[in-house]
Amino acid sequence: MKTIATALVYGVLVVGMLGRSAHAEDVKAGDLVISKPWTRATPGGAKIGGGYLTIENKGSAPDKLVSATADVAGKVEVHEMAMNNGVMTMRPLESGLAIDPGKTVKLAPGGYHLMLMDLREPLKQGEKVPVTLQFEKAGKVAVTLDVEGVGAQGPAAAPGSDGMKMDRMDHSKMKM
Numbered sequence: 001m002k003t004i005a006t007a008l009v010y011g012v013l014v015v016g017m018l019g020r021s022a023h024a025e026d027v028k029a030g031d032l033v034i035s036k037p038w039t040r041a042t043p044g045g046a047k048i049g050g051g052y053l054t055i056e057n058k059g060s061a062p063d064k065l066v067s068a069t070a071d072v073a074g075k076v077e078v079h080e081m082a083m084n085n086g087v088m089t090m091r092p093l094e095s096g097l098a099i100d101p102g103k104t105v106k107l108a109p110g111g112y113h114l115m116l117m118d119l120r121e122p123l124k125q126g127e128k129v130p131v132t133l134q135f136e137k138a139g140k141v142a143v144t145l146d147v148e149g150v151g152a153q154g155p156a157a158a159p160g161s162d163g164m165k166m167d168r169m170d171h172s173k174m175k176m
């Protein structure tokens with residue numbers, strides 16, 4: 001019976017891994033865990049795109065996302081969104097994005113994001129975009145953004161997740 005139980009456990013693990021294979025895996029770098037890296041397909045001719053991901057600091061010391069690079073982009077900046085006289089605007093975080101110990105920082109539409117600038121080619125849904133993040137302590141970390149649809153508000157929902165219930169706030173009026 002023990003063998004059967006063990007086989008079942010392994011079976012579940014294998015199925016679990018297969019189920020996840022369509023989505024980017026979490027990336028561990030030192031005390032940081034980076035998950036759900038994604039971006040949006042860019043409509044024809046667009047020269048900029050956003051990059052989104054979640055960074056968790058499991059350590060006891062602060063770290064900082066200072067910069068990023070991508071082959072597909074001439075330049076990548078770390079941006080934040082902020083209300084400015086009632087208009088949502090964005091600006092580069094010149095001194096980087098702090099990831100405090102024990103904290104999770106989410107880069108998502110409407111908030112912090114990577115700005116992929118001077119795109120050399122359009123980002124197409126279903127493609128994967130390699131990006132290298134540069135952290136103050138964790139150093140260089142390679143991640144791969146899953147390209148979702150043009151209007152996506154989050155990474156594609158994994159089976160059983162509640163990704164479809166995310167709010168559908170209209171970002172189209174934001175000043176980019």
Ligand SMILES: [Cu+2]
Pocket residue numbers: 079080090091113114115
């Ligand atoms: Cu931006």
